[in-house]
Amino acid sequence: MRLRFKTTAAACALALAVLAGCGSSGQGTEEPAREGLSLGLAGIDYNVFITRELNPQIPPDDAYYNGPLPKKGEALYGIFVQACNNGKESLPTASNFTVVDSQGNEFRPTPLPQDDAFAYQPTRLDPHQCEPESGSVAQLGPTAGSLLLFRLPISNTDNRPLELEIRAPASVPNPKPEKLTFTLDI
Numbered sequence: 001m002r003l004r005f006k007t008t009a010a011a012c013a014l015a016l017a018v019l020a021g022c023g024s025s026g027q028g029t030e031e032p033a034r035e036g037l038s039l040g041l042a043g044i045d046y047n048v049f050i051t052r053e054l055n056p057q058i059p060p061d062d063a064y065y066n067g068p069l070p071k072k073g074e075a076l077y078g079i080f081v082q083a084c085n086n087g088k089e090s091l092p093t094a095s096n097f098t099v100v101d102s103q104g105n106e107f108r109p110t111p112l113p114q115d116d117a118f119a120y121q122p123t124r125l126d127p128h129q130c131e132p133e134s135g136s137v138a139q140l141g142p143t144a145g146s147l148l149l150f151r152l153p154i155s156n157t158d159n160r161p162l163e164l165e166i167r168a169p170a171s172v173p174n175p176k177p178e179k180l181t182f183t184l185d186i
Helices: 002-021 154-158
Strands: 038-041 044-054 074-085 096-100 129-131 146-153 163-167 179-183
Touching: 038 179, 044 163, 074 096, 074 154, 096 146, 146 154
Parallel strands: none
Antiparallel strands: 038 044, 044 074, 074 129, 074 146, 096 163, 163 179
8 A cells, every 4th residue: 555655656756856847948038927037028038036026105115106196996017027148149129028817807017217227127228237237235135126117096906817928129120039938926
């Protein structure tokens, strides 16, 4: 009986290992990827580290954003991303981000000031360079990423899953894939 249990457990473990490796080739392109995966788009690797609601009236959120508070029925969500150029030539990063809920409603990021140390800013990355820059406040902070700020109606946060779409820069001709999609952990 004990031998049968060990054999069954080993077979289950093997099956789980095989299934865990399946489907990763389409992650982010054919099907949404989960947060924490680094995926390539037009030569830049993007990673959504964390998504969380922000309350700019308390630390540490007051350091991330000090603009107008959300209106009644709205919430502020920070999506913290990293973009890295692991290639051999200078490349532009994405500037087109959209959050889409399960009903097809689309939301664009709230613009943040250029001098905001945490804000994601589209840029051109040299080889082996990342946004946020290595050693920066954003990279060394608890989120380890640059902030994309979204104002979402609270009612739409029930329309899960919410997904972040990242489109390749327009300056990149015929990128394959044209966009990445990440399922947000809200």
